[in-house]
Amino acid sequence: KIFQESENAKLSSLDTGKILHGVLELYFGEYKKTGKTIEKFTTLENGNLMIENLLQKVIEDYKSNPINLKILESQKSEIKNKIIRFLEYFTELYEDFSVCGTELELSSTILSKEESGLAVDINLMGKIDLVISKDDSVFIVDYKTQKTPTIKECKVGENEDPKNFQLAFYTY
Numbered sequence: 162k163i164f165q166e167s168e169n170a171k172l173s174s175l176d177t178g179k180i181l182h183g184v185l186e187l188y189f190g191e192y193k194k195t196g197k198t199i200e201k202f203t204t205l206e207n208g209n210l211m212i213e214n215l216l217q218k219v220i221e222d223y224k225s226n227p228i229n230l231k232i233l234e235s236q237k238s239e240i241k242n243k244i245i246r247f248l249e250y251f252t253e254l255y256e257d258f259s260v261c262g263t264e265l266e267l268s269s270t271i272l273s274k275e276e277s278g279l280a281v282d283i284n285l286m287g288k289i290d291l292v293i294s295k296d297d298s299v300f301i302v303d304y305k306t307q308k309t310p311t312i313k314e315c316k317v318g319e320n321e322d323p324k325n326f327q328l329a330f331y332t333y
Contacts, residue, residue, distance in 0.1 A: 183219035192260040202248035
């Protein structure tokens with residue numbers, strides 16, 4: 162079906178999140194590949210152009226309908242500026258940290274079929290956005306394009322499941 166384009170058309174937060182994740186995966190993947198520690202990001206010395214090129218690469222690989230691609234093109238500058246602001250802030254905090262991995266697959270059997278009496282194991286699976294380390298300590302970084310969940314939303318209560326399983330899973 163052909164849908165009507167609204168005047169307020171814009172990418173969903175999921176679409177924007179995928180694009181932001183893609184650029185950050187490429188950016189931090191370069192640190193992983195070269196073995197260099199994170200350096201403070203600056204738009205000087207071609208930093209602006211580098212982010213523009215990474216964003217363009219992600220956009221070219223982005224699978225979407227033609228209308229969303231047009232919307233994305235119109236929002237490219239805004240997305241680039243978000244990435245630059247994030248990198249300026251993040252790299253100042255984590256300068257000299259090593260990148261252990263980006264978009265790492267993670268899975269764990271939390272309940273075996275023998276323990277549960279079910280026909281299958283109960284598994285949790287996901288991807289960790291970024292893993293960094295310094296001084297033998299390892300840190301998980303999870304990018305959020307909307308709001309960061311509260312600690313309460315991530316905790317398992319006595320008779321209550323967490324509202325945010327992802328961060329609870331990392332803790333587990």
